[in-house]
Amino acid sequence: MRIRHLLLAASAATLAIAPIQAQEITVPDYPETRDDGTSETIFGQTIADPYRWLEDDVRVNPAVAQWVEDQNEVTDAILASLPLRDTFKQRITELTDYERFGLPEEKNGRYFYTRNDGLQNQSVLYVREGLNGEARLLIDPNEWSEDDATALAGYAITEDGSKLAYAIQDGGSDWRTVKVLDVATGETMSDTVEWVKFSAIDWAKDGSGFFYSRFPATGEGETFQALNTNHTVYFHRLGTDQSEDVQVFARPDMPELNNIAQVSEDGRYLVVTSSSGTEARYEVALVDLSQPNVDPRVLVPGFEHDYSYFGNVGDTFYFTTNDGAPRNRVVSLDISQVDPQPVEIIPEQAETLEGVSLVGGKLVASYLKDAKSQIRTYSLDGEPLREVALPGIGSAGGFGGDVDDSETFYYFSSYNRPTTIYRYDLDSGESDVWAAPEVAFNPDDFVVEQKFYTSKDGTRVPMFLVRSREVAESGEAVPTLLYGYGGFDISLTPGFSPSRIAWMEQGGAYAVANIRGGGEYGKAWHDAGRRSNKQNVFDDFIAAGEYLIEQGITPEDGLSIQGGSNGGLLVGAVTNQRPDLFAAGNAAVGVMDMLRFDRFTAGRYWVDDYGYPDREEDFAILRAYSPYHNVRDGVDYPAVLVTTADTDDRVVPGHSFKYTAALQAADLGDKPQVIRIETRAGHGSGKPTDKAIEEAADILAFLGHYSGLDQAQ
Template sequence: MRTPTRLRTLLLAASAAALTVSGPLSAHDHEVPLPAYPVSETGDVVETIFGNEVADPYRWLEEDVRNSAKVADWVKAQSELAADYLAALPGREAYEARIKELYNYERFGIPVEKGGNYFYSRNDGLQNQSVLYVRDGLDGEPRVLIDPNKWAEDGATALAGWVPTEDGSKLLYGIQDGGSDWRTARVLDVATGEVLEDKVEWIKFSALEWAKDGSGFYYSRFPVTEEGETFQALNTNQKVYFHKLGTPQSDDVVVFETADRPELNNVGVVSNDGAYLITYSSSGTDDRYEVSLIDLAGEDRTPRVIIPGFESNFSYIGNKGPRFFFVTNENAPLQKVVAIDITSDDLAREVIIPERETKLDGVSMVGGKLVAEYLVDAKSEVSVHALDGSEIRTVALPGIGSAGGFGGDADDREVFYSFSSFNQPTAIYKYDLESGESSVWERPEVAFNPKDYTVEQKFYTSKDGTRVPMFLVRRADIAASGEAVPTLLYGYGGFNISLTPGFNPSRIAWLDAGGAYVLANIRGGGEYGKAWHDGGRRENKQNVFDDFIAAGEYLKANGITTPDGLAIEGGSNGGLLVGAVTNQRPDLVDAAHPAVGVMDMLRFDRFTAGRYWVDDYGYPSKEADFNLLLSYSPYHNVQDGTDYPAILVTTADTDDRVVPGHSFKYTAALQAADIGDKPHLIRIETRAGHGSGKPTDKAIEEAADVGAFLAYHTGLDLSGVGE
C-alpha cells in the first residue's frame, strides 16, 4: 500500500498535456487524437482514519449534478471530450449499424394467465420500451394494454413490473422514470384500458401484491426525501402498506414496520391462497431473513414471527393449507426445500427436497407440483417433483443455457418458461405439467445463424488452486482454427449473484468482427452456493480479483486471446472488479470498461442503497474492514508511474443505486495520475440509471461506443463487421 503522502500527491496531480493515442497498427490505419483532459479542481480534504491519512481531493464530485453547477460543468466537459473521441474511432458507425440490425428482433416476456386473460410483454425490435399486451385466451387476438413508449419523448420512462388481479380484471403496474430505482404505482381497468385515479409514490425495492379479492394491494415504500436528496439520501425506515382501491395514498395503512430497527428492509408477499401476508425483514444484501405471518382473514393483524434470527434464507414457495413450503439454506449451503406446519408449536422443518451436490436456484409451486431449477456449473437444469418431494421427471431443455419462469397457480396444467444462451435469444416455451412436453410459444427470428457460433465451457485454476469455470464464445470458424483473437472478458463476483448464459445483441456484433467473448464465473457469486459466495466477500474479496486475473492469464497463456488483445468489462460490483484488477495488473489488461462501478470503498455506505452492501464489503467504520477496503479501493489505489491500459468509465446521471460520484472521482484520479498515454475517459449517460429501463436507442449507442473503444485498443478490426 502506498504511503498517505504518496496517495495525496497522486490525487492532487494534474495533467495538461495533449495525448495522441493509437491502436495496434495491424488493425488500424490512423491514429485517434485525444485533446487535453479537462482540469478537475483538487480540494484539500484529508482525513485521519484509524491512523491513516486519507486524501479525498475530489469529494466535491459527490454532489448531485442537479444541485451543483460546478459538477454540471465538469460533466459537460468530460462528456464532450469522450463524445468527440468515441465518434472518431475507426469502424464505429459500421459497428453501431450491425448492433442495431441485431437488436431488431421480436422479444417476448413470459405470459401470465389470470381470469382467462394472458398478459405478456413484446418489443417489435427497436422500440425503446417493451409494450404490454393482453389476450382473451392464449390464442386470442393481442391487444395493447400499456405502451410506455408514449410516456416520454426520449423513451426513458419505463414500465417497471406489473401484476394482474386474480380475476384478470385490473392491472397494477410500476412506472420508472429516467432509470431511477424509485417507482410510482398505477392501476388500470383491463377491459377498457382506463387508468384509475389510484396513484402511489415513493416505492423502492418492493413487491407489488394484490389482495386476492382485488380490493387493494400491498407495497413497500420509504419516507419522502428532503428536497434535492432524492437520488442520494440513504434509504431507511421502509414499511409495508396496504392501499385500498379508490382511496388516496394518504389513507394507506401501515401493515408491517420495524420502527425499532429503521435499517431493516421490509417486503410483503401474499400467500397463494390469499389468507396470509408473509413479510421478510433483512438488514443488507445477504439472503438472511426474519419471516413473519399476518393472518389476513382474522381480526388480529399482529405479525407472528415464524422464522426468527436473521440467520438463513427462507423464500416462500407456496402453501397447501397450513403447510408452508420454503427454499432455505439453513444447514444446506446449496439449498433445499422444507415444509413448515404453521399451526404446530415447534414450527419444525420437514425436508421435502434434500440438498443436492448442485445449487438449487429456485422453486415454484404450480399445478400441485414443485418445479425446481438447479445450476450445474452455472447452467440450468430443471426437475419436476410431487409435493412430497419425489422426483417425477426432468425438463428437457434446448441446450446449454439459462431457463427461468415456471410460475403459475395451483390448478394450472401448463406453465411457461424462457430459455436463452449466448448464441440464442430468449424463446418462450409452454410446458405441459402432465405429459412433460415442451412446445415453442414464441421464438424470434434473428439476423444471424446461431450455428455460426460455438459455446464452450472451460475450467481454469486460480491463484490459490481453486477450480473456476468460464464460458468461451467464438465464431465457429475461429474456434475450429484455434486462432488467437482479441477477447472481451466479463465478470461480476459478488452478492451471491450467479452469471449464467444469456443473449446480448452487441456480443454477437463483437463475435462477428472476429473477437471472442468470455464469461468468468468467479467467486463471490452464487453459482456454487454459499461457500462460493463466502469465498469472494469481506476478508476474502481479493479472491475475486485473483480469479479474474487468473482468467485473463489463462486466455493469454492458452492462445485464446492475442498478447495485446485482452479487454475486461464489468458493471456495478463488476465495475469495482474491473477497477481493482486494472490497478493490480495493468500489465495484463489492454483495455478496460468499468461500468456504474463502486469505486470509493471508504464512502459507499453513505449514499442511497450503499449501506446494504456491508454484507459483501464490510464496514468502513470498523478498523479491520477499513484497512481491507483501502487496500483495493479503485479510487485510492491508482498506481502512479505505471503504464495503464485504455479505460472507458461509464455511468449515468440518474443512477441512484451506485451514485455517479463514484465514477466521477475515479475518473478524475485516473486523469490526474502519471499512468501513460492511453486514454482514460468517462461516458456519462443522461436520463438513465443503473441499467434497468434504459431505452433501446440509448443501449445501442452506448454498446457501439464501448465496443468500438475496446476494439480499437485491443486490435479488433471493425471495418468489415456485418458484411
C-alpha cells in the first residue's frame, strides 16, 4: 500500500488553422488588495505577511469572498480576449468526447467498472453478470448535484459481490461520505458513514461490515482548514448507525499518525499501516480479527522503512520495501514466528520497483525504467516467469485480483494514446484488448521521444518530448509547454491528455521533466530533491528549460511552464529565480507560503519533503525559495496565471491568494499576473468534465498567447 498516492480518427495535419493576427491584450487594473501590515519576527528575521487575511475560508469571511469575485472579474476579461480560447475549448471538447472505461474488478462472477460516454461530467459505475454480460447501471453521480461537482470517489465490493460500499466526494473536498448499495436491487441501504478522509475501505470477508479510517468531527467553520489529527480505524457493521461503529485501531499517543487498514487475503487479520507524513516510513501492525480482545501486534516497528503489504498465503505475508534496497525489493515475513525476519523474494533490480500484486498464485511486479513501465511476473518464491509485452513507451498499471484468480486486468496509456484496458491470462501470459477508445485524432501523427539533459551539478535527468510528427521532422523551434512536479517520491510517467493533443495540433511541443524529488529512480532520487536538497528540483527544471532552448526545440521567447500542487510551488520558485527564461507560467493549486504550510489541513504531512518551518535550519532553506516571500520587485516577469479553487482543502487556496496579491503589488513589467479561482472544484479530483475542459482551454490559451503559439500556424 503506497499511502502517499492517496483523465472518428483524423490526421492532425488536417486540423491546422489559419494564422491568427497578433493582437495586444489589454490588462485591466488589478483589484486593490488590502495590506494589513502583518509581520512577525522569526529567528531574528522580520517576515512581512501583509495578506494573511486572505488565508480565511471564502465561505466564512465575506471580504475574502469579495476579493475572489474581484480577481475573477479581471481574469475573465483577459481570458475572454485570448485568440485561441474558443479554438482550444472546441477542440479539447472534441478530443474528450470518447468512451472511457475504468479497470474491471471481478467478484463472484460479477464484473464492476466505471464508464464515461465521453462528455459526462462524472463517470458512471456499471456491473456485468459474467465478463461479456449485459451492462447494468449501478451508480450515476451525475444525478447527485445540479452542478455535477459531486463525484464517486471509490468503492469496495464484498467477496460475494452482493454489496458495494462507495465514497462520495462533494465539491472537490478530501472529506468522504460512505454509503452502501445492494448490487442485486440497485438500492442504496440505510448505512451512512461520515468524516472519512485519507482512508481505504475494506470489507470483512463474510460481508458483515467494512473497515475504514476517519478523523474526529471538526468544529463549526473549521471543516476545510483545521489540522487533521487522531486518524482512527473503525469497523462499521452493516445495518447499524455510525454511532455504533467499533474502534479497531488508534494511536492517541501519536495523534499525528495516519492509520490505513486492509483485510488480509485470508480474512483473519487486519493489516494496519501507520505513517506520520508523506515519506515512506511505515509501522505495520496486525489486528487478529478472530481474537477481538487481543492487542494489535506490531509486525514492522520503528517508522524506518517502506513496508507495503500486498498479500499473503497463510502465514507468509508479502511486502515491497526499500529496507536495504533504495529502488525497492520484495520480501516475505512469516508471522508464525515470534520475531519474523524479512526473507528476500525478489531482489532489488536496476529499475525502480513501483508496486506488486499477488494474483493468480503469481507476483506481478511493476517497474520503472527511465520513467517508462515494465511489467514482470514471478513465482511466489521469486523465480522469474515472463515479461508482459507492452505497446511502447508508456504507463501500465492495475493487475488487481485474488490469489486464486486466473485473470487480471491492466491499462496502458501514453502521451499520444488514450487508456486501453487489457485482460491478462495469468497462465498463458496472453493479453487481449477488453476496451479500446476510438478517438478524434490519429495517434501516429504524434511522436513520443525521451531525451536526457545535464543539470547544474552534472546530474543526468530524463525528459519526455512530444510533438506532431510534422514538427519533429521539420526541426523547427516551436512554442513549448514544459511540465514538472519534483516531490514526494511521485514519478511522472507517460499519460494521455486531450488538452496536450490540442496544444500540439496548434503547432506546439510538450515536454515533461523527470526532475529530482520524484520517485523515478527510487529513494536516492527522491532524497536528492527534498529538505535541504530542494534547490536541486528548481535547478533541474531550469536546466530543462535551458536545454529546450539550446537544442532549438523552442525559441527563447517561446517557453511556457506548468505544474500543480508541489508543481505549483515549482513554477512559483523558478519564476522568481529565472524570470528571464520563461514566457508564461501556470502555477496550479500550489504551496506558495513555505513558512505557514504546516498550519492547515494536510499541510503538516509535508514536513517530510519540505522540513519544519519552526526549526531554524529548515526555516532558512524554506525562506530562501518560498514563492510568496521572494517575488522580485522591479524585474520583468513572465505572464503568470495562478489557478486554484475556493474549496480546495488539500492545499488551501490562501496560498494562491497571497502569492497572487504579492505578484500584483510588485512592479513586474508589462505582462499580466492574474488568478483564476474555480468554485466547488477542490484540489482536482472529482472535477466535472465541463469544468476541466473550460479550465484547460483558459490555461492553454493564456500560455499560448504569451509564448507565441498564436503565431505558430
